Each structure stands twice: as structure tokens, then as C-alpha cells.
Amino acid sequence: MDRRPLFVPTLFAGPFDLRPWRLSDADVLREAGADPYIPLVTTVPARYDAQSARAFVERQWEKAATGAGYSFAVARRVDERAVGFVGLFPQGDGRASIGYWTAASTRGQGVAGHALRAVAGWALSELGLARLELHIEPWNTGSLRTAERAGFRREGLLRSHRTIAGERRDMELYALLAAEPAPQLPVGPGGVLIRSR
Secondary structure (H helix, E strand, C coil): CCCCCCCCCEEEECCEEEECCCCCCHHHHHHHHHCCCHHHHCCCCCCCCHHHHHHHHHHHHHHHHCCCCEEEEEEECCCCCEEEEEEEEEEECCEEEEEEEECHHHCCCCHHHHHHHHHHHHHHHCCCCCEEEEEECCCCHHHHHHHHHCCCEEEEEEEEEEEECCEEEEEEEEEEECCCCCCCCCCCHHHCCEEEC
């Protein structure tokens, strides 16, 4: 698989922007690190300090620099405060996986839905990918609903798919294909999806 450096643009996502991570995004990392689940399934540090927050942001930059994937901070447009994460990770052969999380204080505000629709629409149209995949634990009804509202379809249960907190866990596989109807995209003024290059 080609591992050229990737450019992380800023994408319009309703009242949010998907943008590259900044060192100033420490507040959302403090909150996410205190969440009982996010540090188990991501590289968000469970014990927050300035050094671990900086290391997290630098890892996100490194993903693009090494061609491993696109890591976006989900930020409120009104004040530019980061409130979540969405990432797109190419798997080769026109496929990519997506992951996302939102800070607990902003759940129920459509953060994940806006972010998922925006990154999926961009990946299928601008990047020309053919298939996007999500892996979600069966108990995570909020994420399952977010995936379905964004147009992803359940394809089945992957039994004992991933180790989380030292335990093998099942995952629901959801996918969105370029050949299917596109997700309803949040577009900005003048129909702009990509805010800047």
C-alpha cells in the first residue's frame, strides 16, 4: 500500500469543522482521558498531563506525515474548541476504516453524526474510495444509531474481533459503499464541503 504523506484539509460539518489537531486542543483530551471507554479503544492518554497531550497531538500529525491516515479534531465553529475526533484510515484497494469519539459534555448534540457524514462524503467523493468501514461494539447503541443515520449498513457480527482491556470483544461491521446513495452532507455557504486546502 502506498504510504505517501497525506494532507489533512479542513472540512465543513454543519456547526463544526473537521480540522488538523492543534497543541491548543488540550481541554478535549483532558475530558476524553477521563472517559471510562475512550482511552481503552484509542491512544488518548487516560492520565492527562501537558506532555501526554502534546504526544497525542504529535501522533495525529505523524499519521498524516507517514501516510497512515487522516486524523481530524472536530471543533465547534463558533469558538474553535475541539469537542471530538474522527479519523479515516486507508486499508488499500479503495477501502478505509473510520473511527470517531466525542467528549461526554457534547454528546447528544449531533457532533459524531455531522463528523461522520462529512468525512464519509469527502472520502467517497474527493478521495474516490469505494468502501468505508466502521467497527462498533454491539452494546454501543449511540454509535450504531450514528452509523445508520449516516447511511452505513450493518453487514454482520465479527466475533472475538478485537482485544479491549485484555478481553476479546465482538464488533458489529458497518459499511458504506460509493455505489450506494451518498450520505446527507452538511454543506456550508455556497455549498462548500471543503473549507480550505
